[in-house]
Amino acid sequence: MSATRVLVVGGKAGIVRKAAALGLEVVHVQKPSAFDPDVVPYCAQLLLVDYQDVPTVTALVRALHEQRPFTRVFTQTEAAQAVAGHLTDTLGLPGNSERTTRLLHDKPALRALLNERGIGPVATLTRPTRAELRDFVKASGAAVLKPTMGSGSLGVRRIASVDEVDEAWAWREAFGLDDFMAEEWLVGEELSVETFSRAGSHTVVAVTGKETGQGVVELGHVVPAPLDDADRSAVEATVRALLDAVGFVDGPAHTELILTAAGPRVVESHSRRGGDRINDLVRLVHGVDLEEATYRLALDDDPPAQRRAPDGAAAIRFLVADPGTVTSVTGAAEAAAADGVVQVDVQVEPGDTVHELRWSEDRCGFVVVRAADPAAAVRLAGETAARIVIATEPAAAGHGYPVTLGALLDEVDEVLDPFAAATAEPSATAPR
Incomplete structure (x- = not known):
């Protein structure tokens, strides 16, 4: 056979x-x-x-x-x-349709659907003029400017007040961000929910806590997120409502939210397991490998992924450094030998260039740790990352690097919308 x-x-x-x-x-x-x-x-x-x-x-x-x-x-x-x-x-x-996957990929379409269904409404404006953006920020107090498609915080910029609109607009034009949207700036705890679905039934496998500092690029994650029962229930209900709304059928989903004072608000969602080694954290704490579980959908007699109580906690902290040319990397071996450290991965070496933190690809590596509880895991991850010193010196004058959206996408050989120039017959299920 x-x-x-x-x-x-x-x-x-x-x-x-x-x-x-x-x-x-x-x-x-x-x-x-x-x-x-x-x-x-x-x-x-x-x-x-x-x-x-x-x-x-x-x-x-x-x-x-x-x-x-x-x-x-x-x-x-x-x-x-x-x-x-x-x-x-x-x-x-069988599996998630083009309509579903494109809805999750198309941020304005997803936001419009969620707002229409009353699933954590968020004020938004797609492709505004500068005057419209100014009025939006004035009404919202603060906003986030971002591409209509994409991930990894690529092209995402916070506008803290109306006084920053002109500067943000000039940056958008220089960056080549032509297809963009603005949303109200959401304040609260940042989370992601890792789910697994089978035949339209959704299991919440884990809830992940996030750390971004004062920026938009994620600097750390912890599983499980430290939430009380009421907040966890509200977050899980929001994610299930989203998955039902987009017609999600099978496999993992990674949904990012902010737990605001008014309740959970979705930032974005993806028809895949979480990146940034979140799958490793989930496997360490909950014993579920979402990558393997995905392939098991092809096995008829395989049971669906089950929710399991957490066994301690695990955290990841990403390594960052001042922009410039790397002159030395120290402390990695000592960090890897510390109790509770699962993995240390330094992804730069002397001679490499460190860019300013524009998106996830600009981070310099990571550490993964395990501990008894989320607070201890976050603390250990931070202490371990601090042991690793990536020294840099400013790049020589004229030493340029890509600063446009197109150049960054070219670096990873990707386009945001593979259907934009496609001549294949459109699917009847594609979102309209």
């Missing part, structure tokens, strides 16, 4: 390995720029093609499906979420 055949779009070798370890026959689609030879042993077939080229990948996948059908289309990569939904619909397979 042949193995269950699945399509896996994007993802690193370690994630693809989890599909092969379950006995699945993996056909892997990956961008040539992201190819890692380590993935080869886990693939029955490997297609090196830009999966954000929707017409090309659709034609190739359809031909492969006609030859030997796939059971499921999977992706655990943000850039491939909407494409995976499109392929799921195209092949007539």
Whole structure:
């Protein structure tokens, strides 16, 4: 009897390995720029093609499906979420539809749906003029400017008062942020909810606490978030309402919220497990690997992911440094040897350039720790990160680096909207 055949779009070798370890026959689609030879042993077939080229990948996948059908289309990569939904619909397979994945990818469309349903209403304005933005900030007191699509805090900027509108507008134009929106600035505890769904039934696996300092880029996470029962219930109810509203069916979702004085308010949601090693924190504390659970959807007799009581707490703290050229990195070995430290990963070395903290890709590494409770985990993560000193010196005059949205996306070989230039037939389920 042949193995269950699945399509896996994007993802690193370690994630693809989890599909092969379950006995699945993996056909892997990956961008040539992201190819890692380590993935080869886990693939029955490997297609090196830009999966954000929707017409090309659709034609190739359809031909492969006609030859030997796939059971499921999977992706655990943000850039491939909407494409995976499109392929799921195209092949007539179970899973989250193109409508669902594109709603989650399209921030104005998601916000409009939530506001219409009364799910934590948030004041918003899409593609405003400068005068409209000024009036919006004046009415809201503070606002956040961000792209209509994307993740990782890319292109997100806070406008603290109406006095900052002109400066923010000039930055937006220089950054090349043409497709943008403004929302009221939400004040409160930042959280994310990690869920797993099967046949439209949603299980809250974990709630994650977040730390951003005074900025918009996430600097740390802790699982479980320290919440009382009432707040946790309100947060979970909001997320379930969101998932029902977008028609979420199967697999993991990562929903970011702010617990305001008026109740939970959704920031954004994604049809994948959380990034930033949140899956590792969830696995350490709740014993659930959401990456593996995703692939288990292809196994008919496999039970759904269950909610499990936390076993202690785990936290991650990201490493940052002053912008410039790295001259030395010290303290990593000592940090890794400390009690409770699970992992230390320093991602820069002498000679590398550290940019100002524009988005998640500008962080310099991370530490992961375990402790008895959330407060202790956060404290240990901070102390461990502080042991690692990344020294820099200012970059030489004229030493430039990409400062536009297009340049940053080119660095990671991604586009925000893979359907913008697609000539494939639009799905009947796509949002309108």
